[in-house]
Amino acid sequence: MKAIILEKFGGTNRLQLAELPQPEMTDDEVLIEVAYAGVNPVDWKIREGYLKEALPHQLPIIPGWECAGTIKKVGGRVQRFSPGEKVYAYCRKPLVQWGAYCELVAVSEKSIARAPKQMKAEEAAGVPLAALTAFQVLFDVANLKKDETVLIHAGAGGVGSFAIQFAKNAGARVLTTARQINHEYVKQLGADVALDYTARPFPVSLREIEAQGVDVIFDCAGGETLSQSYGCLKAGGRLVTIVDQPTIPADAPQGIKAQYHFVTPSGRQLTEIAALIDAGKIKAPALQILPLADAAKAQELSRAGRTRGKIVLKVKS
Numbered sequence: 001m002k003a004i005i006l007e008k009f010g011g012t013n014r015l016q017l018a019e020l021p022q023p024e025m026t027d028d029e030v031l032i033e034v035a036y037a038g039v040n041p042v043d044w045k046i047r048e049g050y051l052k053e054a055l056p057h058q059l060p061i062i063p064g065w066e067c068a069g070t071i072k073k074v075g076g077r078v079q080r081f082s083p084g085e086k087v088y089a090y091c092r093k094p095l096v097q098w099g100a101y102c103e104l105v106a107v108s109e110k111s112i113a114r115a116p117k118q119m120k121a122e123e124a125a126g127v128p129l130a131a132l133t134a135f136q137v138l139f140d141v142a143n144l145k146k147d148e149t150v151l152i153h154a155g156a157g158g159v160g161s162f163a164i165q166f167a168k169n170a171g172a173r174v175l176t177t178a179r180q181i182n183h184e185y186v187k188q189l190g191a192d193v194a195l196d197y198t199a200r201p202f203p204v205s206l207r208e209i210e211a212q213g214v215d216v217i218f219d220c221a222g223g224e225t226l227s228q229s230y231g232c233l234k235a236g237g238r239l240v241t242i243v244d245q246p247t248i249p250a251d252a253p254q255g256i257k258a259q260y261h262f263v264t265p266s267g268r269q270l271t272e273i274a275a276l277i278d279a280g281k282i283k284a285p286a287l288q289i290l291p292l293a294d295a296a297k298a299q300e301l302s303r304a305g306r307t308r309g310k311i312v313l314k315v316k317s
């Protein structure tokens with residue numbers, strides 16, 4: 001099969017298009033013929049070696065943690081899926097090695113779901129990692145409720161695009177940070193307020209609108225953005241970051257909570273998300289499609305941090 005491989009950590013020049021044997025399956029896995037593979041920041045972070053101490057791995061690595069495609073084969077203990085079904089999956093395994101930038105990927109039955117009927121394969125491929133991240137942060141960790149206010153950083157990105165929609169669908173008031181060029185886009189997704197962080201400090205803009213602060217902050221940016229966010233919470237508010245480990249400062253509002261979350265595979269939640277998509281409540285984010293051979297370019301675009309929505313690689317010609 002064709003695959004993008006990484007034999008040594010480093011720059012995008014380390015990514016190579018190669019021919020490999022198809023992956024071996026366990027009895028609990030399905031073999032997916034990949035149509036499209038999603039590209040995410042975690043991919044280039046793995047490539048550059050930033051996560052080599054945190055994630056068990058074995059070189060060479062096929063990058064990519066999400067895909068959409070068709071089931072080619074099922075393991076002996078698989079009961080819920082059959083060959084020929086259209087599925088999408090968050091493909092992360094305990095050992096980082098066999099990813100989705102390839103023609104075939106073996107994935108646990110528990111990590112996949114039937115693809116949304118109202119999405120094309122290229123749209124579905126950009127859903128699993130980003131949508132699961134947003135879903136888990138907002139509802140499993142932050143426990144966002146109807147009529148609460150939430151600030152979502154980097155709302156025009158892949159995770160942010162889903163977070164805005166999930167929060168709005170749950171009945172929350174949604175504020176997001178985004179460059180001015182992306183304001184129309186994030187408002188189309190459901191944001192009530194868009195704050196241009198490049199024009200003035202977002203805490204100043206936020207306090208003019210929400211004088212008491214917000215109930216929840218979803219940080220997809222990290223760094224200085226995260227450090228400036230604690231003071232934007234109400235007393236007792238909740239912050240969840242997917243970038244850096246949080247450290248609550250001494251002058252933060254009383255009783256706030258801050259957590260880091262790393263998304264976990266869940267076929268059950270992907271099924272819930274597919275139902276929301278098919279009901280017309282959640283739509284695909286903006287999409288940029290590149291061929292598999294351009295994986296290096298795709299990761300460069302992802303790293304630049306200016307992508308609107310998602311980037312996916314076309315695998316099946």
